[in-house]
Amino acid sequence: MKKALSTIALAAAVTLTAGAANADVNVYSYRQPFLIQPMFDAFTKETGIKVNVVFAKKGLEERLKQEGANSPADLVFTVDIGRLNKVVEEELVQPVNSDILNANVPESLRDPEGKWFALTTRARIVYASKDRVKPGEIASYEDLADPKWKGRICTRPGNHGYNLALISSMIAHHGEEKTEEWLKGVKANLARKPQGNDRAQVKAIWQGECDLAIGNTYYMGKMLADEEQYAWASSVNMVFPNQADRGTHVNISGVALTKHAPNKQEAIQLMEFLTENLAQKMYAEQNYEYPVKPGVEWSGLLQSWGAFKADSLNLAEVAKNRAAASKLVDKVGFNE
Structure with missing residues (x-):
């Protein structure tokens, strides 16, 4: 029953997003909506670009494969370097060459070819x-x-x-x-x-x-x-x-641009927004995580845990x- 409901929810969401205007960004997410929606709302307020989210606990990679070039998805959000690497290995994403992303995300926290970027650690x-x-x-x-x-x-x-x-x-x-x-x-x-x-x-x-x-x-x-x-x-x-x-050792939550993103420009704009100061602070405070952008102030709670040296090995x-x-x-x- 749960599987059937999940399939129905995804199908409904895809029907909605497939007909959306080009100014929308469509997200497939393993992160629960309440964890990321505040940042999306801030992005929409600043840019006027709406963010549509399809959430699932599993199966998004399979769905991207099935949809192929017709997929409405622009971005994939997930946690754990293993899951991010999986969408790379299965050739479901494309590289992004952005000076903003490269400046905001340390080299150890992004794919060498730009196929995924960390958002929090x-x-x-x-x-x-x-x-x-x-x-x-x-x-x-x-x-x-x-x-x-x-x-x-x-x-x-x-x-x-x-x-x-x-x-x-x-x-x-x-x-x-x-x-x-x-x-x-x-x-x-x-x-x-x-x-x-x-x-x-x-x-x-x-x-x-x-x-x-x-x-x-x-x-x-x-x-x-x-x-x-x-x-x-x-x-x-x-x-x-x-x-x-x-x-x-640190792990991450991250984002990748899908191989057939129909709204590529807007999607990259959202990726960049999420690595800037406002979103980084919001994202980290919402989830008790650390910002990836150097210089962004940690929440008071994280500061109380003390500063620490993170392994610089590229994920x-x-x-x-x-x-x-x-x-x-x-x-x-x-x-x-």
Whole structure:
């Protein structure tokens, strides 16, 4: 039923957008509308260009393939470098050469050929129990494999996109052999079978089931804003790994211009708008994420977490290792 409803919703939206005026921009999005609509409204107010959004939890790549040159979609919005790289690999997008985008988005956060651009970043950090982990006791991703943490780590499944990106970055820095050893070490230290989402891991720390968890930074903001989950968030410290060397791994939300974008000029205009100061500040504050444009002020909450050094490795390099990372997860039986 859900699948049928999703198909109907998409079909209705495509019928609507296909007949829209050329001054419209049509977006296919894996990001929920309420997260991005405020920025679209600001864009429309400034330019007069309307933004139509089709939201889905999955299947947008398949739809783009089916629609081909007749697709009404101009832009694809998604989270995780893996998903962005997928639309590139499947040749569903086209490069954008924009001085504004290249100036606003650091080189490490955009495709070398201009086929995708980051809009916000989130760091994949370690949540550590305030009561059972001393400050400075864990300082790197590599430390997670230390036998001292045996039975003390919680995480979501290893084959989830967020964890695959982290493992992919480990491969980029250490090679497959050393990353396999590391992954075996982390598995040996798990307190339970990988399960749930990032917030569920922090809840497990609060309940005393584990002492460390791997999660994205923006979940702290979401937990602090939730009456029930506030206690979970208050039970942990945020540790930004590898500050003494390469920096903390970051992932992104991003955008790509579709291969057959019917409103290319307007679509690029929206992409550029979303990397400028106003939208960057709005986007980051709305989602508890970090702006990609250098110099844009972080929200007060993010500032309270402290500045940190981010890994400057180009995420395109991370994406190249995704298949190898997935194989390692299976090879070591991480989820078993």
